[in-house]
Amino acid sequence: MTTVALPRAAFVDTQIDMAHGAGGKASRRLVEGLIVPLVGGVESLNDAACLQAGDMRLAVTTDSFVVRPLRFPGGSIGDLAVNGTVNDLAVSGAVPLALVCSLIVEAGLPTDLLRAELQAIGDAARRAGVRIAGGDTKVVEHGKADGLYITTTGIGTVDPRASLSATAVVPGDVVLITGCIGDHGITVLLARGDIDLSSSLQSDTRSVLPFADALLDAAGSDVKWMRDPTRGGLATSLNELARDCGFGIVLEEDAVPVRDEVRGACELLGLDPLHIANEGQLVAIVAERVADRALQALRRVPGGDAAARVGRIELAPVRTVLATASYGGTRVVDMLVGDPLPRIC
Amino acid sequence: MTTVALPRAAFVDTQIDMAHGAGGKASRRLVEGLIVPLVGGVESLNDAACLQAGDMRLAVTTDSFVVRPLRFPGGSIGDLAVNGTVNDLAVSGAVPLALVCSLIVEAGLPTDLLRAELQAIGDAARRAGVRIAGGDTKVVEHGKADGLYITTTGIGTVDPRASLSATAVVPGDVVLITGCIGDHGITVLLARGDIDLSSSLQSDTRSVLPFADALLDAAGSDVKWMRDPTRGGLATSLNELARDCGFGIVLEEDAVPVRDEVRGACELLGLDPLHIANEGQLVAIVAERVADRALQALRRVPGGDAAARVGRIELAPVRTVLATASYGGTRVVDMLVGDPLPRIC
Numbered sequence: 001m002t003t004v005a006l007p008r009a010a011f012v013d014t015q016i017d018m019a020h021g022a023g024g025k026a027s028r029r030l031v032e033g034l035i036v037p038l039v040g041g042v043e044s045l046n047d048a049a050c051l052q053a054g055d056m057r058l059a060v061t062t063d064s065f066v067v068r069p070l071r072f073p074g075g076s077i078g079d080l081a082v083n084g085t086v087n088d089l090a091v092s093g094a095v096p097l098a099l100v101c102s103l104i105v106e107a108g109l110p111t112d113l114l115r116a117e118l119q120a121i122g123d124a125a126r127r128a129g130v131r132i133a134g135g136d137t138k139v140v141e142h143g144k145a146d147g148l149y150i151t152t153t154g155i156g157t158v159d160p161r162a163s164l165s166a167t168a169v170v171p172g173d174v175v176l177i178t179g180c181i182g183d184h185g186i187t188v189l190l191a192r193g194d195i196d197l198s199s200s201l202q203s204d205t206r207s208v209l210p211f212a213d214a215l216l217d218a219a220g221s222d223v224k225w226m227r228d229p230t231r232g233g234l235a236t237s238l239n240e241l242a243r244d245c246g247f248g249i250v251l252e253e254d255a256v257p258v259r260d261e262v263r264g265a266c267e268l269l270g271l272d273p274l275h276i277a278n279e280g281q282l283v284a285i286v287a288e289r290v291a292d293r294a295l296q297a298l299r300r301v302p303g304g305d306a307a308a309r310v311g312r313i314e315l316a317p318v319r320t321v322l323a324t325a326s327y328g329g330t331r332v333v334d335m336l337v338g339d340p341l342p343r344i345c
Numbered sequence: 346m347t348t349v350a351l352p353r354a355a356f357v358d359t360q361i362d363m364a365h366g367a368g369g370k371a372s373r374r375l376v377e378g379l380i381v382p383l384v385g386g387v388e389s390l391n392d393a394a395c396l397q398a399g400d401m402r403l404a405v406t407t408d409s410f411v412v413r414p415l416r417f418p419g420g421s422i423g424d425l426a427v428n429g430t431v432n433d434l435a436v437s438g439a440v441p442l443a444l445v446c447s448l449i450v451e452a453g454l455p456t457d458l459l460r461a462e463l464q465a466i467g468d469a470a471r472r473a474g475v476r477i478a479g480g481d482t483k484v485v486e487h488g489k490a491d492g493l494y495i496t497t498t499g500i501g502t503v504d505p506r507a508s509l510s511a512t513a514v515v516p517g518d519v520v521l522i523t524g525c526i527g528d529h530g531i532t533v534l535l536a537r538g539d540i541d542l543s544s545s546l547q548s549d550t551r552s553v554l555p556f557a558d559a560l561l562d563a564a565g566s567d568v569k570w571m572r573d574p575t576r577g578g579l580a581t582s583l584n585e586l587a588r589d590c591g592f593g594i595v596l597e598e599d600a601v602p603v604r605d606e607v608r609g610a611c612e613l614l615g616l617d618p619l620h621i622a623n624e625g626q627l628v629a630i631v632a633e634r635v636a637d638r639a640l641q642a643l644r645r646v647p648g649g650d651a652a653a654r655v656g657r658i659e660l661a662p663v664r665t666v667l668a669t670a671s672y673g674g675t676r677v678v679d680m681l682v683g684d685p686l687p688r689i690c
Contacts, residue, residue, distance in 0.1 A: 021484025133394035139366025151496035
């Protein structure tokens with residue numbers, strides 16, 4: 001059998017647009033077609049990088065947070081800046097050693113607003129059990145930012161129980177998710193006030209470390225792959241996996257937990273809940289033989305009662321995500337295209 | 346003798362202004378009065394944080410780069426984003442393992458401009474001998490950034506030859522600098538075109554790793570303290586040291602290498618070269634007995650021919666930096682106050 005290298009997407013756009021930051025197809029083209037060839041070494045859009053330091057295996061991940069508005073029901077940019085980075089480490093099978101945070105502040109930002117976000121950073125770090133070890137602050141003129149941007153980098157040590165790789169995923173493996181999808185994206189969208197919908201929806205921002213820990217504890221190396229489906233949603237994360245493992249993924253659409261309010265907002269706006277960002281969910285691929293045990297372990301984690309088995313890895317169609325519905329329909333679920341929800345994290 | 350704890354600066358400003366990002370007194374008040382109490386663990390404005398991973402000692406540092414304009418004689422934001430972070434590791438006595446870079450791009454940025462900066466990042470990393478291990482890209486709407494901001498985090502291992510601490514500094518120790526000061530700050534200022542001065546001046550942006558290596562090689566644990574005097578210039582770095590070690594620092598002003606063009610621009614603008622940012626200089630405190638050897642070692646490094654012995658640690662005046670000139674005058678050199686040169690890095 002001959003392995004055919006996948007063609008890398010070329011980058012031919014003449015300027016950078018919002019879609020290039022949305023985490024979907026355009027982001028992938030930017031990374032693969034421009035960033036990696038010039039900078040080198042950036043292996044993937046989402047994974048933490050793995051470094052060897054002596055006999056320690058370290059995981060390192062960095063993310064800029066530019067969410068608008070800065071505060072929304074259930075959280076704020078400060079929460080995301082901690083939880084988002086902690087979660088990138090968690091799904092890489094790493095235990096955080098420390099975070100560092102760099103702030104870009106727009107001149108004129110009220111101190112009270114900055115104070116609230118620093119408090120949110122401190123509180124989220126304490127809740128996640130991680131230390132903020134350092135930072136930096138730059139200020140730009142009024143009109144050269146949007147209040148506050150935060151870049152957080154996390155350094156962790158790779159959990160010896162973890163043995164994660166898309167190449168370990170095989171047909172028959174099971175897709176698990178820790179809870180309802182789309183809460184964060186729709187909450188932020190509604191918080192902007194552009195759409196006249198009232199809702200009690202809250203962002204799901206939280207550390208998924210307890211979920212990663214429970215999974216590794218229950219299933220060890222039978223946990224093949226984990227991801228926190230943020231920008232681009234569950235659909236984009238699973239499409240990346242389908243591409244990386246070479247198999248198909250079939251989602252049972254009815255099994256994917258989605259709140260009525262998220263479903264309703266998506267129908268109104270012509271969006272697919274599978275494309276909506278999450279900030280506190282973990283999607284995992286586990287071996288069939290441990291799937292029930294792993295699901296029970298997730299459900300025992302506080303906040304994990306909606307965890308569900310939502311799909312399976314299949315031999316075909318290769319590199320494709322399908323969703324099947326109970327009424328019998330099957331559709332191809334693509335990566336996010338364009339940027340229907342800009343600056344969601 | 347009773348040790349009196351220094352009072353921490355309170356933060357009473359009601360909004361964030363450019364000066365809070367300038368690296369001087371206002372920055373210190375923001376960090377000590379607001380960030381550290383709320384976030385915790387951020388020990389200093391400039392140092393890399395030290396983490397223990399197994400029996401490895403790691404250094405971690407993060408910085409956001411918001412320089413305006415993006416390109417200037419001798420360098421660009423991409424160069425600074427690599428060299429600045431490499432230098433923070435170098436002066437912490439660490440050898441870089443890897444960098445990660447996170448981009449915040451303003452929608453509408455021409456791809457050619459982004460391509461040039463990615464190339465600059467890649468080239469600077471190769472020159473410094475470090476790997477870019479990962480990254481992130483966010484895009485914000487036109488008018489919500491200023492072309493491109495880059496946040497770079499560096500992870501390094503602490504060099505076993507290094508034993509750096511402000512508390513090891515004692516009267517009699519010598520201040521060394523690797524070259525001319527103020528080139529970067531004045532170059533960027535002139536590149537903005539607000540001032541009608543023509544000049545062949547170039548930014549000094551470069552990795553100072555070879556200087557740190559040469560010093561540690563020549564003087565080992567007799568190298569007491571190193572810093573790269575960026576925002577706030579040499580004056581601010583030395584004031585921080587004076588405060589942290591509790592002694593006085595006396596600079597021989599005539600011995601500090603300053604190009605005529607930098608001196609001229611400073612006179613015209615009412616600025617002090619000691620307050621102007623550098624991006625490729627290292628200031629070190631070494632024991633008197635190794636000072637000549639250490640200086641020779643610096644001068645042998647390519648680009649180190651202007652390295653100079655510029656001052657001494659004195660018992661008094663405590664926590665103060667003085668500059669003495671050959672004509673006999675002595676003046677107190679304070680930290681940078683306000684932000685005469687915003688967005689210099």
